Amino acid sequence: MEILDKFGKPIPRIITKGDELNPWDAAHDYLDGELAAGQKPEFVEPDLRHRIFSAQDPEYLASQNLDLEAFDENEYLKNWPRPDDGTDRFVWHLTDKYSEFFKANKRLLEKVKDPWIKVGHIDTGFQPDHPALPKNLMKDKSRSFIKGEEGKQAIDVASGTKLEQDGHGTATMILLAGGSVGNSHTSDNYSGVVGAAPFAEIISMRISETVALIQTSSFVDALEYAISEGCEVISMSMAGAPTKAWANMVNKAYAAGITVVTAAGNSWFEGPRKALPKTILYPARWERVIAATGVAYDNLPYVLKARIQTKSEGGETMQGNFGPADVMTHALAAYTPNVFWATMNDAGKYFRLDGGGTSSATPQVAAAAAIWLTYYRNEINEILKKFPGEKWRKVEMVKNALFASADRHSYPLHKIYLGRGILKADQALTVPPSEENLVKAKEATVNLWGILDLLGLLLRLKGENEANEVRGEMFQTEILQQMHTNPALQKFLEYHENDIWSDADRELMREELLKSPEVSQKLKEYLAAE
Template sequence: MIRDLGPGRGQRRWKAAQALLRAGAAPIVHIDTGLAPHPALGFVGETPPPNIRLDLGINYYDPSRSLAPLAPRADPGSTIEALTEFPDHGVKTLSVILSDQAELRGVAPGAHVVPYRVANGPVFRASARTGLIGDAIDHALGLDPQPRVMSISMGNPGPMGAFELLRALLGGETVTARATRDAIDRAYEAGVIVVCAAGQIIDRVVYPARFARTIAVGGFAKQGAKLIHYPTGGYAEAERVDVWAPAVGVNRAAVRPAGEDDPYVFADTVGAEATEVSGTSYACPQVAAAAALWVAAHADALESAYGAPGDRWRIVEAFRRALRDSATPATAENGAPGGGEAGIRTLDIEALLGQAPDTASQHRKRQPAANAVL
């Protein structure tokens, strides 16, 4: 079980950048299922810590219940909901960034965060609309100061061929709403780094990670000295993935359903998790936190080079280049029948922070999400 995602001894750049985020650098936008008052996020009872801005975030999923981006503790109402609805998903993913407890040390405890609730689980079903991601992005773009990084550990795979019947039975929404695609483009033009989980249910990178203007994050597991690709079998289009990070066995914070005496637990708590503790959902926030650390560490250079409105998209591409160039090349074994190996690039945060923006490069502007063929 992974209990420490933070800097090790001697990783001074990482620790210095953490201090910048704690001091109030532009917040990370967290678009997920909302939050619950888990101590791993810094809550004291029902009171959030000052770095979690519940007052700025919005509940777009079920605003009649509450406008605050808080998730309910409720038992699933049906078998399908039990398979697809995980209201504490937002607690789990945000703990990867913020937790500062013995059970899990996150990448950037104390970082300022604005949370949004746009679904009741990482896969969008009939009661949700993928357009809510776009609503959250657009709202966040209007904040002052404007955030520099967004973390999205949810989405859907797009057209699934033979699996469309299964999607229909589960009430899944097809592809991604135009409103969200347009919002991703607006974020890109504003120089906001949108980090997304690449998924693991199928061998195809899912939306919105599949859009070229986002940062797509794949996953891997460690088995001794070996790396095992997650998902097993790899991705059919691995070139769409920018970086890979640990996705299996992260001891994330978890929230038990209503009725439990001790609701705020961790994944390794007996009875807390019925399935394998894994998911690119937990690789994604590691990279989002790394992006926020990198932007804070190189803020002056980025503003000097790309401060003009028409140049701000270059911040995203400068980060993508620094992320890829600083990552550690590795080979991951595929766990699918037939085996095989896949070349991957694993996240190295200390090396990333030492990678200054390549301001001499013109960079290549990516295809708009609005024009993507779904």
């Protein structure tokens, strides 16, 4: 397990107790070594593999004695509304009745003769032979950030299984900016453009072999690369628990004026996977990121408890994450499930009809941001000239347009389950950029709302000792990660910053941390001290 500095870069370790240490104990051991050597204390954390976003992971399924879920690429998901028979049902989410991408792209071309924008696509890479890949996919700029693949192209290889995650990067990239296909590619369902922003120049960054696992350092390196390549929008249909390095990189992207859109995350309402968090995950949970939530074909949320009808038997049991309320203020819904899903897992098959998860919603929101930025490029640049060094205003202008134009009438409880409303890409183009009323979003951090005080740790970590401040931030990060992975602690993810914790809450948190084999001994020592 590598140790990372606060910027997500590997640093040499001074481990005195061997590599069998808990990853966070290894980080504390490194800090102790630095202090013993008289060095200035700096935040360090382990380079974790995040196993939260998807439970369709072969290792997880095997551990739970579960079978891989079989999909029929010719069928829609049975639990969720599906498009009516009609000419455009294959691309229903792009039509005027839904996300308005056909209309928005037509309006864009009427104003801008040769539209362009760089969009960073962070996922599992792409399968180079799929016929619907973006026409402006910058293959020479694509990069893998997986250990052992550094410097190589972001090429994904289908495993041949029917897991939703297999070929995940190809599928989300095509939803974002896919090119034209013929009837022979879609089983005679459709002929034409399939991407929401087909003009965009796509830089593919491969950070994982599967959507179920994300390495802390891989996301950091990919986002840093996207910034260096001049990307204006980031689309990442992945999520996990927070790290300091992720927070710092999100802040860097925001300062550079990059609109980052990431998936809210998915949860399950049946079976062992009910243990996964149901609130919005990171990076989407940070205010400087747009969280992509889901809304179904019938304009009701992609959340079972929010729906009027009762679910049918069988079919997929995945749904989108939502909440808490303060996070939903920077969330936006796009259409999922039962959108097309590009695949190369079966000979002669290039698409399924059962695309779902907030994975499908994320590239749609990112595409709308890309269209708006391209449409108003000159106007945005004129505004930014008045505010040198404040490129974050560009992100807030995008958010303002997408949020102000969203459909807030189709579902009255949108603030709870959808966020600011349902994405309307063409309506967003009627909202011009303005320098008025732009508020800088709260900095992305891993600091918890008084959790150290609640656990009785704050007094022991206060004072002039800089090392204690670093140690406290490390504890907070570890506890926040535990709140995502320990089902008994996930209820605290629903708490608001100003909520009052009861004594029972505090004791539950302490007891769960003390008994968990996943918690570092260093944190347990502090928790157990009188």
